[in-house]
Structures are given as structure tokens and as C-alpha cells.
Amino acid sequence: MKGLVFALIFSVSAVADEPGLQRQQELKNMLAQDCGACHGLTLKGGLGPSLLTDALLNKSDEFLVQTILEGRKGTAMPPWKPFITEQEAFWLVQKLLKQQ
Amino acid sequence: MLKLRFLPLLTLLFCQNSQAELRATGDLGVVIERAKGSALIINTSKRSILAKIDSLGDLSHASVVFSRDQRYAFIFGRDGGLSKIDLLQDKVEKRIIQAGNSIGGAISQDGQLIAVSNYTPGGVKIFSTKTLQLVADIPAEYGENKLSKVVGLVDAPNHQFVFTLFDAGEIWVVNIKNPKTIDIKKYKNIGNQPYDALLTPDGRYYIAGLFGEQGLALLDLWNPEKGIKRILPDYGKDDEKLPVYKMPHLEGWAVAGDFMLIPAIGQHEVLVIDKRQWTLVKRIPVIGQPVFVMARPDGRHIWVNFAFPDNQNIQIIDAKTMAIVKSLTPGKAVLHMEFTPRGEEVWVSVRDENQLIVYDTESFKEKKRLPAEKPSGIFFSSRAHQLGL
Numbered sequence: 001m002k003g004l005v006f007a008l009i010f011s012v013s014a015v016a017d018e019p020g021l022q023r024q025q026e027l028k029n030m031l032a033q034d035c036g037a038c039h040g041l042t043l044k045g046g047l048g049p050s051l052l053t054d055a056l057l058n059k060s061d062e063f064l065v066q067t068i069l070e071g072r073k074g075t076a077m078p079p080w081k082p083f084i085t086e087q088e089a090f091w092l093v094q095k096l097l098k099q100q
Numbered sequence: 101m102l103k104l105r106f107l108p109l110l111t112l113l114f115c116q117n118s119q120a121e122l123r124a125t126g127d128l129g130v131v132i133e134r135a136k137g138s139a140l141i142i143n144t145s146k147r148s149i150l151a152k153i154d155s156l157g158d159l160s161h162a163s164v165v166f167s168r169d170q171r172y173a174f175i176f177g178r179d180g181g182l183s184k185i186d187l188l189q190d191k192v193e194k195r196i197i198q199a200g201n202s203i204g205g206a207i208s209q210d211g212q213l214i215a216v217s218n219y220t221p222g223g224v225k226i227f228s229t230k231t232l233q234l235v236a237d238i239p240a241e242y243g244e245n246k247l248s249k250v251v252g253l254v255d256a257p258n259h260q261f262v263f264t265l266f267d268a269g270e271i272w273v274v275n276i277k278n279p280k281t282i283d284i285k286k287y288k289n290i291g292n293q294p295y296d297a298l299l300t301p302d303g304r305y306y307i308a309g310l311f312g313e314q315g316l317a318l319l320d321l322w323n324p325e326k327g328i329k330r331i332l333p334d335y336g337k338d339d340e341k342l343p344v345y346k347m348p349h350l351e352g353w354a355v356a357g358d359f360m361l362i363p364a365i366g367q368h369e370v371l372v373i374d375k376r377q378w379t380l381v382k383r384i385p386v387i388g389q390p391v392f393v394m395a396r397p398d399g400r401h402i403w404v405n406f407a408f409p410d411n412q413n414i415q416i417i418d419a420k421t422m423a424i425v426k427s428l429t430p431g432k433a434v435l436h437m438e439f440t441p442r443g444e445e446v447w448v449s450v451r452d453e454n455q456l457i458v459y460d461t462e463s464f465k466e467k468k469r470l471p472a473e474k475p476s477g478i479f480f481s482s483r484a485h486q487l488g489l
Contacts, residue, residue, distance in 0.1 A: 033451065
């Protein structure tokens with residue numbers, strides 16, 4: 001019994017940094033549809049550059065999180081921080097870096 | 101167009117099967133289902149869905165043009181796919197992958213050629229509408245061996261295609277009267293990051309919107325030797341630029357008498373331009389960043405939809421007063437609007453509700469809802485006979 005409680009607590013804390021399941025769905029939809037408006041539905045690029053894993057590997061997590069939250073001056077990339085928290089941006093970046 | 105060519109055959113079929121129905125194409129249209137890579141063939145008189153065409157590739161940001169006889173729809177896909185759909189037989193007549201990443205295109209004045217604008221490799225390719233065989237390849241070269249993404253491709257009178265180079269900041273006018281010896285006239289330094297362009301319905305003015313700086317670049321095709329004129333260079337220059345979560349489109353532009361309405365960029369406004377002097381006469385405040393600003397065919401009302409996070413809304417401007425007369429909230433992610441040929445109704449795609457909504461444009465009342473999977477662009481066959489498309 002003790003072991004089970006421990007396992008439960010452990011698994012809860014392991015996902016505590018991730019957005020809830022419903023929010024994950026919203027973020028995935030946002031990535032495909034709204035980010036996809038410029039970067040393409042499959043994220044291979046459009047007016048904005050490709051967001052496929054290969055295109056992002058040489059960039060730091062911090063740079064990518066900052067780009068999502070603050071946008072990029074001088075380009076069409078807007079700041080998403082009114083809609084996405086830093087933790088959510090980090091989750092999105094991890095997702096982008098682990099595409100198939 | 102009726103299936104007149106097949107009339108003898110059809111008569112035979114009709115005798116055998118009294119259920120068989122003739123179909124004309126003048127009141128048909130195509131709706132893109134962007135996430136699934138499919139398209140619906142719809143009828144605007146019956147407000148019904150006739151067929152679904154699958155396996156059209158990546159249709160995020162897809163657009164459609166129609167053959168002169170209105171029998172075929174040509175769908176440009178994000179993946180470089182160009183699909184020729186037979187609206188009479190509900191099937192793909194031919195499909196090619198002509199580039200890595202494309203955005204849209206136009207059909208020539210005589211209906212013989214179709215031009216596609218590509219992001220990767222940056223340039224324009226021209227095909228025969230009949231066979232989809234490549235007729236001409238125009239790489240959008242600039243600087244030192246660089247290729248620019250191409251936006252704002254239109255067809256113009258006198259056998260011309262006109263398009264804009266996003267990365268290079270150039271407008272090119274291509275004469276295709278003899279596809280073997282294509283004549284290209286290039287206009288350079290038109291401005292920073294032109295994101296889209298339009299041709300006025302009379303085919304005279306080509307106007308590119310700029311993202312990287314204020315204003316628009318205007319080319320008068322009646323006086324091409326005069327070069328590019330920059331218009332509205334100062335609008336909103338002292339205002340804080342608001343973030344743009346979706347690039348506006350200039351294709352759905354609007355004219356009412358001497359006035360032209362276009363989406364502002366980085367401002368929650370629709371701009372009213374006097375097209376006699378190309379001066380800004382009014383800035384109409386709206387609820388968000390406008391994406392499409394589309395006039396009803398008679399020009400009386402202008403319907404406006406918006407970028408994220410205001411994309412659940414539509415606002416309607418009265419051309420008589422240049423003020424908003426109605427606001428609608430069709431649902432989450434209103435992506436596109438298309439008027440019936442004479443404008444008594446408008447079809448609206450609501451992506452995240454998986455719905456098409458048909459509105460009466462006089463009463464603004466909803467008339468019908470139809471199911472569609474993540475619908476985006478709506479294109480009616482009446483586009484076949486409009487300059488620029």
C-alpha cells in the first residue's frame with residue numbers, strides 16, 4: 001500500500017511540469033492550426049521557416065522558448081506570451097525537438 | 101457548362117436510368133478541408149454538399165482557381181501539389197507535385213495556362229491547363245544566386261502574369277503571349293517584405309502590401325513605364341504596432357465607388373483609400389487584426405474576418421457610411437468568406453467548429469449550416485470569369 005501511494009505521488013510529480021491533458025490538446029491544435037498558418041500545417045515552413053526537428057537542432061531550448069514568447073523583431077514572428085506560459089512554450093519546444 | 105458533349109451518351113444513360121441527373125457548374129464551388137487534405141464540391145443554389153474528394157495532399161493554405169468553362173477546379177496545395185478536379189464527375193482528373201512548397205496561382209486570360217507561385221524553390225511555374233505539362237519555369241532569382249518566395253500571383257490583361265518576390269522586394273510582370281520566349285519586366289526596391297498583392301477588378305492596378313515597412317506598392321498596368329508608386333507611406337507610423345498572428349490577405353479586397361478598403365497591418369483597422377489620388381481617407385476601427393476584407397459583389401457591404409485571437413468574429417461595414425453595421429460571432433476560427441455570384445448569400449468557414457455557415461447578406465441571418473472537417477478556403481466557380489484569379 002505504501003509503495004502504491006509512493007508510486008502515485010511520484011507519477012504525479014513527474015508530470016507536474018507538463019500542461020494538463022486538455023491544455024496539451026489545445027496547444028497541439030494551436031501548433032498545427034495557428035503556428036501552421038505561417039509555418040505550414042506540417043510545420044515544414046511557409047512564409048515562416050521550417051519548424052521540423054532538423055531545422056531546430058542547432059538552436060538552444062532557451063532561444064526557441066524566447067522566440068515563442070517574445071517573437072522575433074524585424075520578422076513576422078509575433079510574441080505568443082499573452083496566450084502561452086513559459087512552461088507551455090518549453091513543452092512545445094520539447095515536442096518540436098522530438099518529431100518523427 | 102452543361103455536359104453537352106456527352107449529350108447522346110447521356111440520353112442513352114437517362115433512358116436506362118431515370119435517376120441520372122444532369123449537372124451544370126455555374127453554381128458550384130469547392131471548400132478546402134485543410135487538415136484532412138480533402139475538398140468538398142458544393143452547390144450554392146441548393147446549399148448542399150455534392151461530393152468529397154480525398155487524397156489531395158497538404159492543403160494548409162490551399163487556394164483554388166477555375167477553368168474558363170467552369171468544369172475544372174485547380175487546387176494549389178502547400179506541398180507543391182496541383183490537382184485538377186472534374187466538377188462534373190467528382191474526381192481528380194490529374195494531379196502533379198510541381199514544387200516543394202507552394203501557395204497559390206492564377207489562370208491566364210485565355211484560359212490556356214495556369215501559373216503557380218512557389219516558396220520552395222522560389223519562383224513561378226506555368227503549366228498547360230489541359231495537360232498540366234510544364235510550359236515555363238521562372239526562378240525568382242535575386243542577389244547572388246538566391247531564390248525568393250513568391251506571393252500575390254495574379255493574371256492581368258494582355259497575356260500577363262504579375263507577382264511579387266517576398267524576400268527580394270520586387271514585382272515582376274511576365275508576358276506569356278509566346279510561352280517559348282517569355283518577356284519579364286522587373287520592378288526592384290518596391291519595399292520591405294511584401295506579403296501579398298491584389299489586382300483591382302478592372303485589371304488596371306496591382307498593389308502589394310508591405311509587412312516590413314509602412315504603406316503599399318502600386319503598379320499602374322496602364323502606365324507601367326511610370327514604375328512603382330508608394331502609397332500610404334505614413335499610415336499608423338506613430339502608432340504602436342500590434343502583433344499580427346495571421347498575415348492578412350489582399351486577395352479579398354473591396355471597392356465601393358471611388359473608395360477601396362484594405363486590411364491595415366499591425367493595427368486593428370480597415371483602411372479606406374481614395375483611389376483617385378491614392379490617399380488615406382478613413383481608418384475604421386475593428387475588433388482585431390483584419391485578415392480578409394471582402395466586398396459583397398455590389399459593393400454595398402464589406403465583410404471582415406480576423407486573425408487569432410479574435411477569429412471567432414465577423415464585422416460588416418456599410419459602404420454608405422463607412423461604419424460597422426453588424427457584428428457576428430459564427431464560432432471559433434472563422435477562416436474565409438465567399439459570396440454567391442450576385443451576393444445574396446455568403447458562405448463562411450468556421451474551422452474549429454467543423455462547420456460551414458451560409459448567411460443571408462441582407463438580414464445577416466443564418467440560413468444553413470453544413471458539416472465540414474476543419475474547413476478553410478471557400479471558392480465558387482464564378483471566379484472563373486474574374487480578372488486576376
